[in-house]
Amino acid sequence: MEYRSQKIAYWYFVAALPLFVLQVLLGLYLGSSYAFTIPQEIVDVFSFATARAMHTNLLVLWMLLGFMGGAYYIVPEETQSEIYSPVLAYFQLVALLVTGVVALIGFFFGWTQGRPLLEIPRPLDLVVVVGALIFLFNIGMTMLKANRWTVIQGTLLGGLVFLALLYLFGIPFYKNEVIDWYYWWWVIHLWVEGAWELVTGAILAFILMKLTGVDRQVVEKWLYVEIGLFMFTGIAGTGHHYYWIGAPRYWLWIGGIFSALEPLPILLMVIDTMMHVKERKTQIGNPLVWTYAIGCAVFHMIGAGVWGFAHTLPQINYYTHGSQVTVSHGHLAFFGAYALLNLTTFYFAMPKIKGIEVFDDRRGTYGFWTMNVAMMIMGLTFGVAGVLQAYIERVLGMGYMTAQSYMRLWMLVTIIAGVFFLIGLLTTVTDLLTLRPAKQEA
Amino acid sequence: MTKKTAFWIFLLGTLSSAVLFLAATWDTHRQVATLSNVDKLSEQVVAGKRAFEKYNCNDCHTILGFGGYYAPDLTKVVQRIGADGIRYRVKSPELAFANSWRKMPNLNVSDAEIEDLVAFFTWVGEINNNDWPPQDSKKRLSRGEQAMVATVGVSPGAAVFQTKGCMNCHALGGTGGTFGPALDTIGRELSATQIRTYVRDPKSVDPKAMMPAQTGLSDRELEEVAKFLSNLK
Numbered sequence: 001m002e003y004r005s006q007k008i009a010y011w012y013f014v015a016a017l018p019l020f021v022l023q024v025l026l027g028l029y030l031g032s033s034y035a036f037t038i039p040q041e042i043v044d045v046f047s048f049a050t051a052r053a054m055h056t057n058l059l060v061l062w063m064l065l066g067f068m069g070g071a072y073y074i075v076p077e078e079t080q081s082e083i084y085s086p087v088l089a090y091f092q093l094v095a096l097l098v099t100g101v102v103a104l105i106g107f108f109f110g111w112t113q114g115r116p117l118l119e120i121p122r123p124l125d126l127v128v129v130v131g132a133l134i135f136l137f138n139i140g141m142t143m144l145k146a147n148r149w150t151v152i153q154g155t156l157l158g159g160l161v162f163l164a165l166l167y168l169f170g171i172p173f174y175k176n177e178v179i180d181w182y183y184w185w186w187v188i189h190l191w192v193e194g195a196w197e198l199v200t201g202a203i204l205a206f207i208l209m210k211l212t213g214v215d216r217q218v219v220e221k222w223l224y225v226e227i228g229l230f231m232f233t234g235i236a237g238t239g240h241h242y243y244w245i246g247a248p249r250y251w252l253w254i255g256g257i258f259s260a261l262e263p264l265p266i267l268l269m270v271i272d273t274m275m276h277v278k279e280r281k282t283q284i285g286n287p288l289v290w291t292y293a294i295g296c297a298v299f300h301m302i303g304a305g306v307w308g309f310a311h312t313l314p315q316i317n318y319y320t321h322g323s324q325v326t327v328s329h330g331h332l333a334f335f336g337a338y339a340l341l342n343l344t345t346f347y348f349a350m351p352k353i354k355g356i357e358v359f360d361d362r363r364g365t366y367g368f369w370t371m372n373v374a375m376m377i378m379g380l381t382f383g384v385a386g387v388l389q390a391y392i393e394r395v396l397g398m399g400y401m402t403a404q405s406y407m408r409l410w411m412l413v414t415i416i417a418g419v420f421f422l423i424g425l426l427t428t429v430t431d432l433l434t435l436r437p438a439k440q441e442a
Numbered sequence: 443m444t445k446k447t448a449f450w451i452f453l454l455g456t457l458s459s460a461v462l463f464l465a466a467t468w469d470t471h472r473q474v475a476t477l478s479n480v481d482k483l484s485e486q487v488v489a490g491k492r493a494f495e496k497y498n499c500n501d502c503h504t505i506l507g508f509g510g511y512y513a514p515d516l517t518k519v520v521q522r523i524g525a526d527g528i529r530y531r532v533k534s535p536e537l538a539f540a541n542s543w544r545k546m547p548n549l550n551v552s553d554a555e556i557e558d559l560v561a562f563f564t565w566v567g568e569i570n571n572n573d574w575p576p577q578d579s580k581k582r583l584s585r586g587e588q589a590m591v592a593t594v595g596v597s598p599g600a601a602v603f604q605t606k607g608c609m610n611c612h613a614l615g616g617t618g619g620t621f622g623p624a625l626d627t628i629g630r631e632l633s634a635t636q637i638r639t640y641v642r643d644p645k646s647v648d649p650k651a652m653m654p655a656q657t658g659l660s661d662r663e664l665e666e667v668a669k670f671l672s673n674l675k
Contacts (some may be wrong), residue, residue, distance in 0.1 A: 052502070153509060225448050400514040
């Protein structure tokens with residue numbers, strides 16, 4: 001750690017980790033609801049819908065906290081200056097956490113906007129917007145005052161501003177269900193296949209540059225190409241969500257073509273990660289951080305690239321749209337692209353903040369592999385369930401519950417994998433919160 | 443490639459995609475009025491949408507394919523189970539799903555809200571959305587029917603039974619829905635003619651019948667499925 005205000009990041013990471021654990025616990029409840037019969041008395045009080053709202057909002061909350069923490073860590077080093085106002089940064093952390101907790105408790109009592117992933121009620125949306133403005137102000141002022149612009153900084157700031165702007169499209173009440181979904185995707189798709197990719201690209205470029213010692217000019221050149229391709233394929237690629245909502249037919253073409261190209265920038269990310277690692281000018285100090293960085297690029301490719309491509313063409317999507325195939329893709333993509341990116345950031349930054357040069361990574365390595373294998377299995381079992389559903393319900397037309405009865409076994413296997421994932425996650429969280437220096441080998 | 447070239451790739455890539463996307467967005471707004479029958483988007487439909495959001499229905503059910511995957515898609519729910527089917531399930535889910543291994547919460551939705559919901563679903567069901575979902579599509583399922591007759595070698599009536607959504611509510615050999623009675627021995631009670639009359643308009647036989655009239659079946663399909671069911675003894 002070179003700058004004192006980088007310490008802010010530590011508390012963002014510490015806040016994010018328990019939320020991730022809670023997200024997984026709720027996931028296990030959701031899985032159980034598929035595999036077993038939850039009695040009417042319980043369903044009446046704590047429905048699948050409530051648990052799902054919590055599961056998904058926790059995901060967004062912990063990941064955004066991770067991104068913000070990542071920004072607070074990276075920006076001082078990139079600008080070579082302290083954060084403009086650490087007080088505002090801590091205030092914003094508390095404000096966001098309180099909003100999150102109030103929202104979660106609110107869901108339990110039915111206080112909701114009632115739109116998937118955007119369940120946070122409108123009054124709380126305003127608090128979120130204020131929090132985002134404080135964050136952008138703080139980061140922006142730091143960069144302006146330092147006036148040492150780099151591509152990494154620009155991409156990071158651009159991504160964060162884009163992210164905040166898009167959130168606004170999720171706030172109004174739309175009378176027309178078609179228009180509602182049209183703009184819902186401006187938040188969801190343009191986040192995960194636009195703004196978040198910019199943030200990810202910037203963070204990963206920064207970490208790779210620091211880890212490998214590869215020249216900034218080279219890293220930033222590839223970053224430009226990467227984000228250029230992400231934007232080119234991602235923006236018009238939003239069309240793959242407009243096939244069946246009552247939008248004009250040409251979206252089948254726009255969505256199909258652009259989203260078929262979406263794996264390209266991810267592939268480029270994998271290639272340039274590997275390239276930088278090969279051409280490294282430094283020693284591998286903490287192997288686990290390298291494992292995470294490469295794991296993130298590869299799993300990003302599998303989850304978002306391959307799985308996304310698998311059902312993005314209209315001819316296939318007609319049968320898989322809104323089935324467990326989507327769930328399979330969602331889990332692999334979010335974990336591969338964004339959970340692993342955040343964990344990479346945590347493993348990169350937290351030892352440095354604590355002043356540990358080489359940390360003991362035995363527990364962390366177990367955690368990494370347990371989570372990755374378990375999530376891959378979950379992706380496959382969700383996927384099998386999804387294909388069964390698409391075939392039995394959609395192709396054969398045998399009815400929703402008939403398909404569900406055949407999928408039950410696979411959801412049970414998913415829960416078992418989920419328990420292993422939880423074990424891996426608890427190991428990882430414990431490890432991150434109690435990092436210790438590696439014992440010097442004699 | 444220089445860093446400057448890379449910058450231009452970024453700029454042009456982003457701008458070209460954004461221009462195309464925004465132009466298509468503008469045109470979509472122009473066309474949506476027709477595609478979604480905005481003239482029928484009444485105050486009651488909007489009230490139904492508000493109720494749909496108030497009770498967070500969308501985190502278990504999908505609509506237009508989006509939302510939770512825990513319960514059936516609601517895009518064509520009116521065509522599938524009828525307005526009465528919706529009323530009964532929302533009002534008394536504990537009764538409607540008593541035999542089901544998956545439950546629906548009773549959210550104490552008021553009668554007025556239920557009527558609003560029915561209006562909302564009726565409107566959504568008529569959106570011109572490229573014939574999705576396939577399970578409720580008349581066009582696609584006749585193809586599934588043909589495939590079954592050709593490949594699995596089932597009788598045409600059995601194919602109709604499996605592909606026209608009968609199994610959403612009825613079971614055969616333990617497979618299918620629990621909403622209506624299992625039909626394994628229905629041939630003992632009803633003749634083909636009786637089945638035909640009942641399926642076409644259940645209320646004409648029993649005014650209290652919950653089953654919606656199957657107006658979507660062609661005469662030929664109705665005849666085949668009645669023949670198939672009357673032979674189950």
